[in-house]
Amino acid sequence: MIKLLNVTKRYSNGVEALKNVSLTIEQGEFVYLVGQSGAGKSTLVKLLYRQLVPTEGFITINNFDLRLMRERQVPKLRRTLGVVFQDFKLLPKMTVSENIGYALQVIGKSDEEIKTAVTQVLAEVGLSDQADHFPDELSGGQQQRVAIARAIINDPKTLIADEPTGNLDPQTSNDIMAILERINARGTTVIMATHNQQIVDELPHRLVEVANGTIIRDEQGGQYTHELDNDSQPSTR
Numbered sequence: 267m268i269k270l271l272n273v274t275k276r277y278s279n280g281v282e283a284l285k286n287v288s289l290t291i292e293q294g295e296f297v298y299l300v301g302q303s304g305a306g307k308s309t310l311v312k313l314l315y316r317q318l319v320p321t322e323g324f325i326t327i328n329n330f331d332l333r334l335m336r337e338r339q340v341p342k343l344r345r346t347l348g349v350v351f352q353d354f355k356l357l358p359k360m361t362v363s364e365n366i367g368y369a370l371q372v373i374g375k376s377d378e379e380i381k382t383a384v385t386q387v388l389a390e391v392g393l394s395d396q397a398d399h400f401p402d403e404l405s406g407g408q409q410q411r412v413a414i415a416r417a418i419i420n421d422p423k424t425l426i427a428d429e430p431t432g433n434l435d436p437q438t439s440n441d442i443m444a445i446l447e448r449i450n451a452r453g454t455t456v457i458m459a460t461h462n463q464q465i466v467d468e469l470p471h472r473l474v475e476v477a478n479g480t481i482i483r484d485e486q487g488g489q490y491t492h493e494l495d496n497d498s499q500p501s502t503r
């Protein structure tokens with residue numbers, strides 16, 4: 267479970283990217299984070315994987331209290347999370363297998379264990395035949411599949427995706443969404459920041475809309491199922 271309570275994030279330049287935001291996400295939910303550019307989506311996502319710390323408020327995620335957390339506990343938190351980015355962020359000098367297995371290598375898994383896990387996630391994202399290729403030999407969609415395989419190698423409780431289809435054409439985006447849906451179907455929470463209205467319309471999930479650093483809409487299947495935690499009214503898009 268993920269819980270934000272009265273979270274404010276103020277950057278050092280004084281910009282308040284999030285203002286008193288509260289949000290609860292249950293294990294297994296699929297949540298879209300939408301909103302105009304600059305609304306605060308990426309800031310929210312970065313707070314979740316503790317790239318950023320809140321200026322005020324409380325965040326708990328997968329039983330970790332991010333406010334009280336010491337730096338040395340951060341890797342432990344991150345092992346419960348998978349993160350996928352718009353620009354994939356693969357390591358160019360490593361093969362597909364090495365990119366995916368790196369996180370397991372860091373925590374001291376044996377070569378055999380890494381090989382088994384990598385083979386399994388590569389099959390899951392449909393890339394078994396690309397194991398020895400380098401990222402720049404792959405299409406954007408294939409690179410994003412590698413990034414997803416890397417994100418799920420630890421079997422995370424939560425998958426956080428910041429614009430995962432932002433660099434992809436519509437068909438490839440659909441393929442990526444099919445993979446995210448499968449991962450969600452087995453109980454992984456998926457939180458996805460997106461500008462892709464077509465995906466949001468075609469694959470309905472809980473939708474949290476951020477504007478000007480506050481949540482202005484929180485709905486599921488066309489119905490409001492979550493109390494809004496601020497005074498803003500939902501938009502009528």
Ligand SMILES: Nc1ncnc2c1ncn2[C@@H]1O[C@H](COP(=O)(O)OP(=O)(O)OP(=O)(O)O)[C@@H](O)[C@H]1O
Binds near residue numbers: 283302
């Ligand atoms: N590192 C930073 N330092 C200062 N201000 C920042 C920083 N990162 C973001 N901001 C500001 O915080 C606000 C929210 O930005 P954020 O990146 O969270 O929005 P976003 O909704 O993800 O936008 P986009 O869809 O364009 O990625 C914006 O006003 C932005 O300029």
